[in-house]
Amino acid sequence: MSSILEVNDVHKRIRGKEIVQGLQFSVEPGEVFGFLGPNGAGKTTTIRMMVGLSPITSGDILIDGHSIQKSYAKAIKQVGAIVENPEMYNHLSAEKNLIHFARMNGKVSHGRIDELLDLVKLGHVKKKKVRTFSLGMKQRLGIAQALLHRPKLLILDEPTNGLDPEGIRMVRAYLRRLAEEEGLAVIVSSHLLSEMELMCDRFAIIQDGQLINIEDQRFSQGEGRLLPYRVDVGPERTEAAVQIIKEAYPDLKIEEADQRLTVYIEKEKVPALLRYLMETGFDLYEAKEDRQTLEDRFLQATSKEDSS
Amino acid sequence: MIRLIQNEWMKLFWRISTWVMAAILLVGVVGVLIYAATNQPSADELPSEAQWKAQLEQQIVEDRQALEDSGAAEGFYEQRIAENEYRIQNDLPPQSATGESVWSFMSTNTALLDLLSIFVIIVAATIISSEFKSGTIKLLLVRPPSRIKILMSKYVTVILYAVGMLALLFGASFVLGALFFGFGEPSTELIYTDGEVEQRPQVLALAIDYLTGSVNFVMLATLAFAISAIFRSEAMAIAISVLLYVVGAGVTSTLAIAYNWPKYLLFANTNLNQYFTSSGPPVESMTLGFSVTVLIVYWLIFMGFAVWMFKKREISVTG
Numbered sequence: 128m129s130s131i132l133e134v135n136d137v138h139k140r141i142r143g144k145e146i147v148q149g150l151q152f153s154v155e156p157g158e159v160f161g162f163l164g165p166n167g168a169g170k171t172t173t174i175r176m177m178v179g180l181s182p183i184t185s186g187d188i189l190i191d192g193h194s195i196q197k198s199y200a201k202a203i204k205q206v207g208a209i210v211e212n213p214e215m216y217n218h219l220s221a222e223k224n225l226i227h228f229a230r231m232n233g234k235v236s237h238g239r240i241d242e243l244l245d246l247v248k249l250g251h252v253k254k255k256k257v258r259t260f261s262l263g264m265k266q267r268l269g270i271a272q273a274l275l276h277r278p279k280l281l282i283l284d285e286p287t288n289g290l291d292p293e294g295i296r297m298v299r300a301y302l303r304r305l306a307e308e309e310g311l312a313v314i315v316s317s318h319l320l321s322e323m324e325l326m327c328d329r330f331a332i333i334q335d336g337q338l339i340n341i342e343d344q345r346f347s348q349g350e351g352r353l354l355p356y357r358v359d360v361g362p363e364r365t366e367a368a369v370q371i372i373k374e375a376y377p378d379l380k381i382e383e384a385d386q387r388l389t390v391y392i393e394k395e396k397v398p399a400l401l402r403y404l405m406e407t408g409f410d411l412y413e414a415k416e417d418r419q420t421l422e423d424r425f426l427q428a429t430s431k432e433d434s435s
Numbered sequence: 436m437i438r439l440i441q442n443e444w445m446k447l448f449w450r451i452s453t454w455v456m457a458a459i460l461l462v463g464v465v466g467v468l469i470y471a472a473t474n475q476p477s478a479d480e481l482p483s484e485a486q487w488k489a490q491l492e493q494q495i496v497e498d499r500q501a502l503e504d505s506g507a508a509e510g511f512y513e514q515r516i517a518e519n520e521y522r523i524q525n526d527l528p529p530q531s532a533t534g535e536s537v538w539s540f541m542s543t544n545t546a547l548l549d550l551l552s553i554f555v556i557i558v559a560a561t562i563i564s565s566e567f568k569s570g571t572i573k574l575l576l577v578r579p580p581s582r583i584k585i586l587m588s589k590y591v592t593v594i595l596y597a598v599g600m601l602a603l604l605f606g607a608s609f610v611l612g613a614l615f616f617g618f619g620e621p622s623t624e625l626i627y628t629d630g631e632v633e634q635r636p637q638v639l640a641l642a643i644d645y646l647t648g649s650v651n652f653v654m655l656a657t658l659a660f661a662i663s664a665i666f667r668s669e670a671m672a673i674a675i676s677v678l679l680y681v682v683g684a685g686v687t688s689t690l691a692i693a694y695n696w697p698k699y700l701l702f703a704n705t706n707l708n709q710y711f712t713s714s715g716p717p718v719e720s721m722t723l724g725f726s727v728t729v730l731i732v733y734w735l736i737f738m739g740f741a742v743w744m745f746k747k748r749e750i751s752v753t754g
Binding site for chain 2: 178179180199200203204206208209210211212214215216217218219223226227228230231232233272
């Protein structure tokens, strides 16, 4: 399948300062792509270039094969976006806001507008002015607005900003469903790392306008990969357990810290290892995959850059 | 394009300030009505032909006296003497002898064109800058229609609003005037140029007033629109446009006393009415054709600037 978004060696210079330096990545249909980076890394600038709000200094961005610079109308047609905050017309009702944006993409279908209002659970307040809405309601209306014209690429800047946990869960579930069922490509930028981890398939981590890493969550959970498992057999017997494991599994990498041990092992071999430990007389208090959080990886990736 | 204009219209329509402006304009018309109705002499109080002729002759004598005494305001007295003599010779009663009619009422209401101009300037100045202020400009521009089309739809909406307000002023004046004063006998307006007096039917004078008034605020609205596209700040756009509107004409006519070049200034030309009334243009060499040409050039410059700035600029709200 061809990429829905291609970012080719994009640079952005503002007043002599290079804010984005040669970004290069692509996003495929059906995936949720996270866009991570510390404040001021160039995330929002990049998103603004993707939607044509900000001119590209050099390089190009293709959406569904159309250059945002050369064939703007064709490219932007495939995009639904919220850039920064979901600002709506406060003096118009929710429904009128959607009519407004629908008109900009051609014919207005009232059926489609009602469908989206119901989807983001704003159907009951559609005649109310947006002024009276909470931030979460505005955020949801923003998503409805972005989806109106059935785009192939959804670009959301901080989509869970200002949402309560229930709202976050709803947005997350909905974005995943759109990606999986309708093959929509979704780009999400956020500083809430744990949130991104639950939502995204892949991440680009950028810092100082450069791409430092692209991580694929799907591969990191794949088969045959060594995962760290933390095993707790009680502080006083940790050392003995290390010896016993080394006898049976001489190839395994074992770490010992804080009187607890961590084994790097394939997932399928975990039950056998645990059975072996119990049979050799150890009490097993806990055994758990020691997943590195996205936050750890993010900090690792961004700090590596600092030291180099 | 039609859909974009529908959008702009919808946004304008649902703004409270739009209705407040229309209401203030109506209050203005009603105010003029109350004033005119309470000061209107009843039919038997109106002077007879002999009476008003005597009054005018009295006035002429006084004016001649004033001219001899001081010599100040020479032009004013000469004009009034000439006009009064013309009225006596041609049996044309002055306004005070015919009483109020719908025509004279509408003529008085042209003064409200100033108010209307300020409202149109406010709408023109905010129609772009308000999108920047609220941040909605981003959602507006992340759509297939080009920036030029969006800009043009906004301009057309401003003009539609101006036409709507003009229709309101015109319509309300006509209906209220007809109801309260009847159609009566349209009086005759006198034009005094170079010592010659000409007459013009009041209805024609009225049409010229409204038409030239429209040209005036269309130009000002275009200026405000360009300023709005350039500065992107509501307060700035309104302040600069209204300021120019209030002081522009005064400064221009002051400069025009001493120099010739002010004739190329915008405000020397916006009031096309000057070619149809006694006052005449601020600089003598100016003609109607000259002013129209200058206005067209200014219009092109304003629109060109607005398009250029709106097209090229980086759209940032938070900086």
